[in-house]
Amino acid sequence: MARTRTQLLMAAAGVTAVFTATGCGAADMTKQSSPYANVGGAKSVTLSVQSWVGAQSNVAVAQYLLEHELGYRVDTVQVDEVPAWDALSQDRVDAILEDWGHPDQEQRYVKDKKTIVPGGGLGVTGHIGWWVPKYFADAHPDVLDWKNLNKYAKTFKTAESGGKGQLLDGSPSYVTNDKALVKNLKLNYQIVFAGSEAAQITQMKQFAKAKKPFLSYWYEPQWLFNQVPMVEVKLPKYTDKCAEEGAKDPDSFDCAYPTTPLQKYLNADFAKKGGKAAAFLKKFHWTKKDQNEVSELIASKGMSAQDAAKKWVEAHPDVWKKWLP
Amino acid sequence: MSATTTRPSTDPATEPAAGGTAPDETRPSPLSAVVRSRAARKLAVLVVIAAVLVPLAHAKWASGSWPGALTVDVSEPLGKASDWIIDNRDSHWIFLYFFGHISNAVIICVRVVYVVLLTLGWAGVTAASTLLAWRVAGVRVAVTTLVSFAVCGLLGMWVPTMQTLALMAVAVTASVVIGGLLGLAGGLSERAFRALRPILDTMQVLPAFAYLLPVVLIFGIGVPGAVLATVIYAAPPMARLTALGLRGADAGVLEAVASLGATWRQRLLSARLPLARKELLLGVNQTIMMALSMAVIASVIGGGGLGDRVYQALSSVDVGKALAAGLPIVLLAVVMDRTTASAGERLGEPPAEDGHRLLRGWPAWAGVGVITVVVALIGRLAGSQTWPTGWAIPIEEPVNQFKDWMVDHLYTGVPVVGGTAEWASDYVKWILDPLREGLQGLPWYAVLLIVATLAWLIGTWATALTATAAMAAIGVLGVWEPSMDTLSQVLAAVFVTLVLGFAIGIAAARSTRLERLLRPVLDVCQTMPQFVYLIPVVALFGVGRAPAAAAAIVYALPAVIRITTQGLRNVDPAALESARSLGATQGQQLRQVQLPLARPALLLAVNQGVVLVLAVVIIGGLVGSGALGYDVVFGLAQGDLATGLVAGAAIVCLGLMLDRVTQPTSRRDRKGA
Amino acid sequence: MATTVVPETPDTPRIPESGERAPVFSVRDLWKVFGPKADRIPGSAEAELSAGELRARTGCTAAVREVSFDVQPGEVFVVMGLSGSGKSTLVRCLTRLIEPTSGTLKIDGEDVLAMDKARLRDLRRHRAAMVFQHFGLLPHRSVLDNVAYGLEIQGVGKAERRAKAAEVVEKVGLTGLERRRPGQLSGGQQQRVGLARALAVDPEVLLFDEPFSALDPLIRRDMQEEVIRLHHEEGRTMVFITHDLSEALRLGDRIMLMRDGGIVQLGTPEEIVGSPADDYVRDFVRDVPREQVLTVRRAMRPATSDEQDGGPALAPGTTVADAIEAVARTGGPARVVDGGRCLGVVDHACLLSVVAGLDGKEVAAA
Incomplete structure (x- = not known):
């Protein structure tokens, strides 16, 4: 009896403690950071890694420099x-x-809510498109025009695509208009989502090994080009009008993807109070060649991201010295 | 007076008839006849219904797929709701004063645990866990614990392991408390139990993936959402087992306690709860297992820790890295499972009489505390808090080489059996595609009718109604086509699972040696989180529906084998002996005695197989299985909650339907522990 | 229904010393009906129906119907009947473990049905303790803690209750097993724990619900001896439920025979065996060795004048079996003497007619 009472008291005390800690007033969960951040007094920065290797290279180099040059976790x-x-x-x-490029999100967070601020350009230009392997393009040069794609539908057929040709797409998270394109350009193709970029790369490598033909959604800069040389298929020319209409109705896209200068974004508070780390990330700026160098080390040489970053940092002090605040 | 005299005479006349219609499970021989006649009657009713409704439906909405006129477009309101939430998350009171506090509390709790773990350092944590395991579960488990933590460190995964441990500790505690309270309500109040039971039953069959979206919608990406999704997933078994344990308490003991004049609270604390302690501990065990398997899935919504490492590795097809991150999860699962399981086994035994006095009671616990502190201090003085980097053993490289070798040699062109690539394409071409086309080609009302028939034949009209309604809901939501696709994948994988599972199960039931060989393998397999299975299958089977099916089969197989073996083993030995005495051959014994008598167990195996396969086929969306799983992944990845929520709801309906169609009379708990 | 309700206070020759004290339990017109609208049955027209008709007509089962009796202080009151006769329900009604449907029920003159929760708890804690057929022990506690459980519930301090429990454990012969768990004990040992738990709270009445039915015959005998011994030592009032006639006859000062929820007969073992109230009871006691239950008081006939002084003297409570031995040894009739006064004599014929079961009519005729 006495013991249960003590336990009850302790439980009550625990609950009270939690409430005291959280405060009795409003708790804005948009201002709550990760529980793993800043543990043990270390200044820490949390970076978002996207699943593709190019983005991993950015993060790896930034992480290496933040940790070794600026003393962050x-x-x-x-x-x-x-x-x-x-x-x-x-x-x-x-x-x-x-x-x-996510115009909707930019509108909401940067312009309306002002919780995110642009961090400037990354220095790399991105381009999305449809690609075929070079060995196939060499043998069949006319595949490079989208108008001839239907002619090759049978060639690109796989078990997953049924009777149609297969257009291999990657992660569902990527920017893609492929469904609209296939429909609006009246292509006899079935889009097969690999589910993740990794799965897509595995599949492409396997095709390349067997010298089989394939058609895939892909993008530059990408290290895979070094291993599997590919040629882009020309889609109807990109126009601003097409993009504007597409932004209104995603089902109406019927032109190629634009060429996008890749951007950095920072949390608004972090940009103000983030000190050296924020200043450093704002200045972070490199080229497609730099990024590919690191990506290549990670993806095909099997190096860990940190080792690859170290190697690049040691080789190119002239580039990163300018980023330090 | 005439009424009194006629009554007894009518009674005997009605009673046999009533006995005939009631389902009678005790007598097998008249049972089949009864079932047949009942089945015939049910079929007749269905035929009549179909005869009226099908021409109508056909005339009005003749199409293979669900008619567009009968769908409700929910993407518009859902999209608006999601926008509203994002816009008001930092201003509306419900977020500021309710969800905000929940989220904040979660963050603080996780942070506190994490800081404690980091402060203890690798030496302290390892020592504390090992001693704890030794105290509650004995020396063997303690050694397992020690080795497991050492391996986590050696793999260079110390920090993520601690993050996962912190998240797990908070999620499991919350699940146990919430589930325990719900279970308490259900165990003490008949009405609460009746309200709770269908909910718990349903939650038990839902794939973990379906829980993510609603949570993300409110809490956004991050640890609070991950913890809450885990709690929603892991609390039901605790609630269920607590309620069952409390309700199953020996009535005689409770009466004796009441006869001594115990108050309600005394009765609860000194009798009911202690009597249910085995179930409670089993509940904790199941909760931990579910939470661990969810901890990985929760990485998709920013749970961090080991799950995030697996997820990162999976997205770069780095099998070595994925294994390095997956192994600690499996080890954590094994350690926690063994610790709670053997603590449960030890409960019934009296405290050990032997051994030094200092090894028992509170002095031992104090000793555990002191040793932990000392070791932690030594660890801190000797080096860093986290695992020394120099001690890490990189396994990524060799594993990847091994994987490459496997892929090179197994992927294609293996003589006679063909390579995995050929298997995958054959499976897709000869099983999946025809099945999918068949299902998608079938008129929608035919599908509904088949579902209704199956569910009614195996259960009551209520099950049939639930199953049909669930199926219709899928159509109304407008995701008929992808649902049929998912269904075809589930059915095909279940088929393969059952063929393999029954074959191995029968073999294991007949050979003790094989069973003993299989047991540790099955034990480990059953404690592995679903996610881990995805890694190797991508390497072997490429991308698409085949690897998802392979992962699903491997995941569901252990449960099916185990239930089959146990079912066959538990067949009444007297029945078997009498068959043997009549000179039945081994085959005859199996066919005529063992299999019919083990029917309930086999049905349960089918049910479990279906539920487990569905869970993995959905996760297969990450490796290209498409359909509903892909929609959920897409919804999460693009923040397109309309797509994701609709797909999630369809998965819920599909799971409900599949469960009801295969539900045996009695149901046991998911992992059969 | 041919249920004979025996007068509520029959003469109770074997407990004369406490006859003047108020009864421990006083039960009047007690009903327990299970089923829908159970409270409407007592006193209604349906109350007269047989069990089968009642169920058919109302869906209710009358487990206890219109039962009245008193339990005198210090006696062993046995309630006997086959399974389904309502005896277990009845004993649970006494402490309201099962709530009676109607009637009155008093303990030491205090109305039990009017008690509030606290008062009822007090009754269960201090005045009536129960021993159960399936023991009802807490499997997670040691023997000692099980015995001390009733005291723990009362809020007695740890040291005190343990000391008391150890005392009782010794009394029931479980010394040395204090640290065991119930699961490690035999059935007989477990029931001793159950008995000790009831004794530990030092109750006014002990209620036994078929306590020895689950035990095998030899152990059952031991336990019966144990109960008899305890009763001798402490003189505690006991209400004992059983379906075993020989157990009832061994232990009971008075026996209440139940059938279908009602009382068939209430009386001393001798009355039950010697003058069965109806065919049901007669059938029940047919195989009882009558000479071991009936006494010479029943067998004797008035003495003729020449028999007043001769022959061996027997007390009126002597069983017929003992009388046969005495009569056989002397060859002549034996006198039944109470306090120096000769009540009558028993001879060969008297005793044989008792053994043969002819005495009932004879007594009635006399």
């Missing part, structure tokens, strides 16, 4: 692109280093 969280915006606005992550 860096946490990385893998979040898909759109949720990453949400997480960024809630300060669950401090920065996104490579964004491929």
Whole structure:
């Protein structure tokens, strides 16, 4: 009896403690950071890692420099692109280093809510498109025009695509208009989502090994080009009008993807109070060649991201010295 | 007076008839006849219903797929709701004063545990866990614990392991408390139990993936959402077992306690709860297992820790890295499972009489505390709080080489059996595609009718109604086509699972040696989180529906084998002996005695197989299985909650339907522990 | 129904010393009906129906119907009947473990049915303790803690209750097993724990609900001896439920025979065996060795004048079996003497007619 009473008291005390700690007033969960951040007094930065290797290279180099040159602790969280915006606005992550253009989110968080601020360009230009392997393009040069794609539908057929040709798409998180394109260009193709980029790469490598033909959604910069040389298929020319209509009605896309200068974004509070780390991330700026160098080390040489970053940092002090505040 | 005299004479006349219609499970021989006649009657009713409704439906909405006129477009309101939430998350009172506090409390709790774990350092944590395991579960489990934590460190996964441990500790505590309270209500109040039971039954069959979206919608990406999704997933078994334990308490003991004049509270604390302690501990065990398997899935919504590492590795097809992150999860699961399980076994035994006095009671616990502190201090003085980096053993490289070798040699062109790539494409071409086309080609009302028939034949009209309504809901939500796709994948994988599972199960039931060989393998397999299975299958089977099916089969197989073996083993030995005495051969014994008598167990195996396969087929969306799983992944990845929620709801309906169609009379708990 | 309700206070020759004290339990017109609208049955027209008709007509089962009796202080009151006769329900009604449907029920003159929760708890804690057929022990506690459980519930301090429990454990012969768990004991030992738990709270009445039915015959005998011994030592009032006639006859000062919820007969063992109230009871006691239950008081006939002084003297409570031995030894009739006064004599014929079961008519005729 006495013991149960003590236990009850303790439980009550515990509950009270939690409530005292959380405060009795409002608790804005958009201002609550990760429980793993800043443990043990270390200054810490949380970076969002996207699933593709190029983005991993950015983060790896930034992390290496933040840790070794500026004395921060860096946490990385893998979040898909759109949720990453949400997480960024809630300060669950401090920065996104490579964004491929999300006008809706930009409108909401940067312009309306002002919880996110642009961090400047990354220096790399991204381009999305449809690609075929070089060995196939060499043998069949006319495949490079979208108008001839239907002719090759049978060639690109697989078990997963049924009777149609297979257009291999990657992670569901990527920016894609492929469904609309296939429909509007009246292509006899079935889109097969690999589910993740990794799965897509595995599949492409396997095709390449067997010298089989394939048609895939892909993008630059991408290290895989070094291993599997590919040629882009020309889609109807990109126009601003097409993009504007597409923004209104995603089902109406009927032109190629634009070429996007990749952007960095920071949490608004972090940008103000983040000190050296925020200043450093704002200045972070490199080229497609730099990024590919690191990506290649990670993806095909089997190096860990940190080792690859170290190697690049040691080789290119002239580039990163400029980023330090 | 005439009424009194006629009554007894009518009674005997009605009673046999009533006895005939009631389902009678005790007598097998008249049972089949009764079932047949009942089945015939049910079929007749269904035929009549179909004869009226099908022409109507056909005339009005003749199409293979669900008619567009009967769908409700929910994406618009859902999209608006999601926008409203995002816009008001930092201003509306419900977020500021309710969800905000929950989220904050979760963050603080996780942080406190995490800081404690980091402060203890690797030495302290290892020592504390090992001593704890030794105290509650004995030396063997303690050694397992020690080795497991050492391996976590050696794999270079110390920090993520601690993050997962912190998240787990909070999620499991919350699940146990919430589930325990719900179970308490259900155990003490008949009405609460009746209200709770269908909910718990349903939650038990839902794939973990379906829980993520609603949570993300409110809490956003991050630890609070991950913890809450885990709690929603892991609390039901605790609630269920608590309620069952309290209700199953020996009535005689409770009466004796009441006869001594115990108050309600004394009765609860000194009798009911202690009497249910085995179930309570089993509940804790199941909760931990569910939470661990969810901890990985929760990484999709920013749970961090080991799950995040697995997720990262999975997205770069780095099998080595994924294994390095997956192994600690499995080890944590094994350690926690063994600790709670053997603590449960030890409960019934009296305290050991032997051994030094200092090894018993509170002095031992104090000793555990002191040793932990000392070791932690030594660890801190000797080096860093986290595992020394120099001690890590990189396994990524060799594992990846091994994987490459496997892929090179197994993927294609293996003589006679063919490579895994050929298997995958054959499976897709000859099983999945025809099945999918068949299901999608079938008129929608035919599908509903088949579901109704199956559910009614195996259960009551209520089950049939639930199953049909669930199926219709899928159509109304407008995701008929992808649901049929998912259904075809589930059915095909279940088929393979059952063929393999029954074959191995029968073999294991007949050979003790094989069973002994299988047991540890099954034990480990059953404690593995679903996610871990996805890694190797991508390497072997490429991308698409085949790897998802392979993962599903491997995941569901242990449960099916185990239930089959146990079912066959538990067949009344007297029946078997009498068959043997009549000179039945081994085959005859199996066919005529063992299998018919083990029917309930086999049905249960089918049910479990279906539920487990569905869970993994959904996760298969991450490796290209498409359909509903992909929609959920897409919804999460694009923040398109309309798509994701609709797909999640469809998964719920599909799970409900599949469960009802295969539900045996009695149901046991998910992992059969 | 041919249920004979025996007068509520029959003469109770074997407990003369406490006859003047108020009864421990006083039960009047007690009903327990299970089923829908159970409270409407007592006193209604349906109350007269047989069990089968009642169930058919109302869906109710009358487990206890219109039962009245008194339990005198210090006596062993046995309630006997086959399974389903309502005896277990009846004993649970005494402490309201089962709530009676109607009637009155008093303990030491205090109305039990009017008690509030606290008062009822007090009754259960201090005045009536029960021993159960399936023991009802707490499997997670040691023998000692099980015995001390009733005291723990009362809020007695740990040291005190343990000391008391140890005392009782010794009394029931479980010394040395204090640290065991119930699961490690035999059935007989477990029931000793159950008995000790009831004794530990030092109750006014002990209620036994078929306590030895689950035990095998030899152990059952031991336990019966144990109860008899305890009764001798402490003189505690006991209400004992059993379905075993020989147990009832061994232990009971008075026996109440129940059938279908009602009382068939209430009386001393001798009355039950010697003058069965109806065919049901007669059938029940047919195989009882009558000479071991009946006494010479029943067998004797008035003495003729020449028999007043001769022959061996027997007390009126002597069993017929003992009388046969005495009569056989002397060859002549024996006198039945109470306090120096000769009540009558028994001879060969008297005793044989008792053994043969002819005495009932004879007594009635006399």
